[in-house]
Amino acid sequence: MDRTEVLLIAGxxxxxxxxxxxxxxxxxxxxxxxxxxxxxxxxxxxxxxPPDDPHRSQITERNLTAVWANYAALGCRRLVYTNTVSVLPEAIGMVERAMGPDVRTIRVLLTASDATAGERLAGRELGSELEGELVSSARKARLLDERAPADALRVATDGRLIVDIAQEVVAATGWAVGGPNGPDHRLLNPLGRGRTPHP
Incomplete structure (x- = not known):
């Protein structure tokens, strides 16, 4: 595979x-x-x-450029990139600049109700930032609903297992013809707190 492709998972x-x-x-x-x-x-x-980068967009782009260059040097041509607003036009532009010309983007917007997101955040945020996260999450949900491009695949997550959501996302990429080879359902739990990731 020669063409670079990136799966953007936002929400x-x-x-x-x-x-x-x-x-x-x-x-x-x-x-x-x-x-x-x-x-x-x-x-x-x-x-x-940084004073000249109040929204941290420049340092984000520089870091992604450096990280992707390391992966690309190893022959990698596909990236799974998760970021809250990654399907918005300005974020897509940043990713395309970081990864080089002619990158193909697959855009997925995960959605959840206020109640579902609040329950998950309450289980995750054990420190002092829960209230701020709840307010920010609701604000970002409205922003994404209003500004996400029409070609972004919207995937509802309420009441669904991780494996089912991921299968829908993988299918959108076209990277794994025939789908995954028998994922172990014993390792899956209702969306909220995931198991320890490993590359």
Missing amino acids: RAGVGKTTVGWEVSAQLRAAAVDHAVVEGDYMGRIHPA
């Missing part, structure tokens, strides 16, 4: 992006599909934000 906080991303990776591994995984929400984690 509000509490929707399960990271958990689904790792299960997508597990299913791709089961189907012997070469790929790399990047948790985009961590690419810009620096405090305080």
Whole structure:
């Protein structure tokens, strides 16, 4: 495979992006599909934000460019990239610049109700940031609903198992013809808190 491709998995906080991303990776591994995984929400984690980069977009792009260059040097041509707003036009542009010209993007927007996202966040945020995360999640959900491109595949996560959601996402990529080779359902749990990821 010569063309670079990236699967963008977006969605509000509490929707399960990271958990689904790792299960997508597990299913791709089961189907012997070469790929790399990047948790985009961590690419810009620096405090305080650089004075000339208040939204941390420049440092995110620089970090993704460097990480992808390392993967590409090993012959990798597929990336699973999870980030809250990665399907928005400006984020897609950043990813395309970081990964080089002619990258094919597959855009997936995971959705969840306020109640579902709130329940998941309450189980995840054990420190002091729960209230802020709840407010931010609701705001990002509205933003994504309004601005996500029409060609982004919207995948509802309420009341579904990780394996089923990931199978729908993997199918959208066309990377694993015939689907995953028998994922172990004993390792799957209702979306919320995932198992420990491994590449």
